[in-house]
Amino acid sequence: MTSESTKPGPGKPKDSGRDNIFTAPGTTSPFRFDEQVAAVFPDMIQRSVPGYSFIISGIAGLAQKFIQPNTQAYDLGCSLGAAALAMSRGSQHTNIPIIGIDNSSAMVERCRLFIEGYRHKNPIQIHCQNIQETTISQASMVVLNFTLQFIEQSERQAIIEHIYDGLEPGGALILSEKIVASDPAVNELLIKLHHDFKRANGYSDLEISQKRTALENVLVPETLETHHLRLKNAGFKVSEVWHQQFNFCSILAIK
Numbered sequence: 742m743t744s745e746s747t748k749p750g751p752g753k754p755k756d757s758g759r760d761n762i763f764t765a766p767g768t769t770s771p772f773r774f775d776e777q778v779a780a781v782f783p784d785m786i787q788r789s790v791p792g793y794s795f796i797i798s799g800i801a802g803l804a805q806k807f808i809q810p811n812t813q814a815y816d817l818g819c820s821l822g823a824a825a826l827a828m829s830r831g832s833q834h835t836n837i838p839i840i841g842i843d844n845s846s847a848m849v850e851r852c853r854l855f856i857e858g859y860r861h862k863n864p865i866q867i868h869c870q871n872i873q874e875t876t877i878s879q880a881s882m883v884v885l886n887f888t889l890q891f892i893e894q895s896e897r898q899a900i901i902e903h904i905y906d907g908l909e910p911g912g913a914l915i916l917s918e919k920i921v922a923s924d925p926a927v928n929e930l931l932i933k934l935h936h937d938f939k940r941a942n943g944y945s946d947l948e949i950s951q952k953r954t955a956l957e958n959v960l961v962p963e964t965l966e967t968h969h970l971r972l973k974n975a976g977f978k979v980s981e982v983w984h985q986q987f988n989f990c991s992i993l994a995i996k
């Protein structure tokens with residue numbers, strides 16, 4: 742049994758294999774969160790998302806401030822449960838139900854194994870379910886860490902509104918997303934810097950380009966303006982960026 746604060750965690754590459762999914766020429770079928778991806782996910786996300794570890798640590802810090810007694814916390818699109826574990830670790834309170842949701846059975850199976858392997862001070866339950874069908878209630882904190890970008894754009898507003906309705910006043914939504922910069926030249930620059938980051942982390946040009954093709958129409962990024970407007974329309978009083986590295990951004994929205 743490993744303590745929550747002891748490395749490695751589910752967001753750390755040491756937990757499973759290296760991501761070689763896009764090394765073979767011709768690997769361009771649409772990206773899916775299947776067993777192959779789940780098996781290498783800690784390595785994939787660590788080497789692909791600039792600032793990922795910082796965001797996970799930040800979620801623990803935000804949990805310390807936002808999680809309140811007699812409420813619940815949600816990790817929507819939890820993958821292997823890194824944000825759920827961070828909330829449990831960061832919370833000042835015990836016995837706060839932390840509910841992780843993911844619709845990939847491969848992720849959910851591995852997530853449950855990870856969670857079992859950790860001593861945590863709050864009960865964590867993992868459900869294999871669509872976020873669109875998840876009931877959210879008495880929430881003091883909800884995390885969407887690089888998940889909304891994979892959901893149909895037409896369904897995003899309703900999800901944010903549903904989260905708003907399930908949050909207690911003063912509750913927080915952490916929304917992390919790959920974004921599109923409004924200025925086309927800056928957007929191209931951020932994409933280039935992201936690709937440089939991936940190259941520096943050992944991905945080849947072929948892997949980068951094949952994954953880019955596989956993510957087309959699967960991961961659909963939006964501008965920060967679109968996210969702020971959606972949050973405002975849902976009723977959030979505040980939405981501010983608390984972290985950004987290149988085109989990867991995390992917003993804190995408060996009810």
Ligand SMILES: C[S@@+](CC[C@H](N)C(=O)[O-])C[C@H]1O[C@@H](n2cnc3c(N)ncnc32)[C@H](O)[C@@H]1O
Nearest residue numbers: 774818819820823843844845871872886887891
């Ligand atoms: C990039 S991963 C999230 C990473 C994770 N939040 C973390 O911090 O490590 C996106 C996850 O969202 C899940 N997902 C995508 N669409 C979903 C939906 N409609 N309902 C539930 N889960 C969904 C995928 O299966 C995948 O595990």
Ligand SMILES: O=C(O)C(=O)C[C@]1(C(=O)O)C=C[C@@H](O)C=C1
Nearest residue numbers: 785786789790887919952956960
């Ligand atoms: O690898 C990329 O280019 C990404 O956009 C990163 C990204 C993400 O943002 O969710 C895409 C898919 C995987 O889930 C891991 C990371």
